[in-house]
Amino acid sequence: MNPMSRRTLMGVTAAAAVAAMVGCGKKEEPAPQAAAPAPASAPAPAPAPEPLKAAWVYLGPVGDGGWTFAHDQGRKAVEAEFGDKVKTTFVEKVPESADAERVIRDLAAQGNKIIFTTSFGYMEPTLKVAAEFPDVKFEHATGYKMAPNMRVYDTRFYQDAYLSGMIAGAMTKSNTLGFVGSFPIPEVLRNINAFTLGAQSVNPKVKTKVVWISTWFDPPKEAEAAQSLINAGADVLIQNTDSSAVLQTADKNGKFAFGWDSDMSEVAPKAHLASNMVYWGPYYKKAVKDVMDGTWKSERSVWGYKEGANGVIKINDAVPEEIKKKVAEVKEGYKAGTMDPFKGPIVDNTGKERLPKDEMPTQEWKDKVDFYVKGVEGKVPTGK
């Protein structure tokens, strides 16, 4: 054998091995409660019921301090609630590609009775696998396609964004807010609009500048976008991206910003005005319980403050007391169902009325938000 070709082969094999290594790592975590015998001895004569197997599919690593971290907190809440009655598994860093389908099918074949797929891009693979395993329940986050054994869930992040807007409106001196956006999809547009409406509710002079970075995660780019917003005069920033880079850039410039998806107050205590939280725990507990009780049915759940799925926390001491009080009032309104950030009238930034006065928006209306409200500068990118 020619040594060159053997060595070339070695190189390629090494590359493949490394690729496999950095691919998804699968971890099983037994329920933390030590009260029950280990699951391995479950088939013993003891009449202990078989634990319900539940699995999660994650987009990022659980240590991302953002989206996936929040989902994993939800999984831990399920463990804490049901103890040895559940056995949870997760697979992290699953790309939104053909790999996802393989991972989901694996999990279903291993006897998991309920599987949560926690990113929008898992919609099609989940749908496909759901058709093959009719007695397994599938739960897909943030999507819209359903099947008899597959349902979708989401949270009302815009409720947080509105509250952050109120804080931002009170804290800005330049009356210019900055928003670092990922992709112009309804979810993000809702957050931009809610943030702006919240700010206007306490400070009508406020305007919002938006910069899109076309990625969910690129910390240096997030920092660059934040810097450009600050250069353009914005003094309170918020981001719909996944790292704390925007907050840190604001800190460096002596401006304010918010935490997103997780508590970022430690990162920059002076610049941090509040953190916008999402709690998946309450929904995960309900979903698992539905399966246990046999009451699971295919439907769409969008949870917010009322259900304990969102929260603005760790509000900075520099925020005036009266604003904190107003924020608390709006929170109560969310819980009572009397308050909605998009309660009419909603006028877009070309002057067109999108929702008449005093009308409450329907879920369908919210799903189709494709405009900026009055006070946001520029035009929604359409790709045309």
Place this chain on the structure above:
Amino acid sequence: MDQLALLIAATLASGTPLAIAGLGLLINEKAGVLNLGAEGIMLVAAIAGFAAAFSTGSDTMAFIAGAGAGALLAAAFGVLVIWLNTNQYATGLAVSLFGYGFSAFVGVSYVGQKLSERTPFEVPGLAQIPFIGPALFRHHPMVYIAVLLILAAMWFLYRSRAGLVLRAVGESPESAHALGYKVRWIRLLAVVAGGALCGVAGAFLSVVYAPLWVEGLVAGRGWIALALTTFATWRPLRVLFGAYLFGGVTMAQFALQGAGVEISSQVLAMLPYLATVVVLAIISRNPTWIRINMPASLGKPFHPGA
């Protein structure tokens, strides 16, 4: 006017890591070794630098750690491709993937950690000049060091004997070998130096630019630096120019968005790549020049005595 000054300042900061990494890769390639592992090397150096800055609070230590980590990983790559003659492309890709996974693995406990308070940098006196001060003289020292490194590399490559030997090794390793130069050792030195520079760039990203650590922090800048080297036809000054151009267009498109200009953000996001490729392709359009500047043995293994 102030806006323009800030835009220039942001451009210089944004271009600096690309220029340093691009220069490192240029030195590699001038010796005939193509290192596709830049992204992984930058990631490993970024976490090494962040960890060093976190525990010592010193930027200098961070850059030393970053350069050391980069040099070490590059040395491993160098031994593989230079002595064991593994395929440079496959090995480089492996290093990239390894660097991604390894940095994520060792960096887990640093996610969300905060570096100690940073003091803003100012060049005494000059920083107070209106317009020029905020644009040019309020940067981290590494921004100026990057320019000096580029100038030093130009002198080294084209004015010094050692640089001539390095280029000879990249052009015709057989001739250099016949003249008695230790081709493999010279290549290894170039690879290690290139890795150290990529490491400095990685540490700059995590310690000065972001400044934070998360998995995948470098986000493709290693690949951009690789492309930059090629499009700059292996000329140090053009690498610097290309890096600033890329940084400048990136920042300009954000500024345009912030100003509410009605161009789709997808088109704007594409602009930095497009502008850099087009401009560098135009200034480097002379095919003879490309042939002269491109190291003739780039990517090819060398067997002494073969």
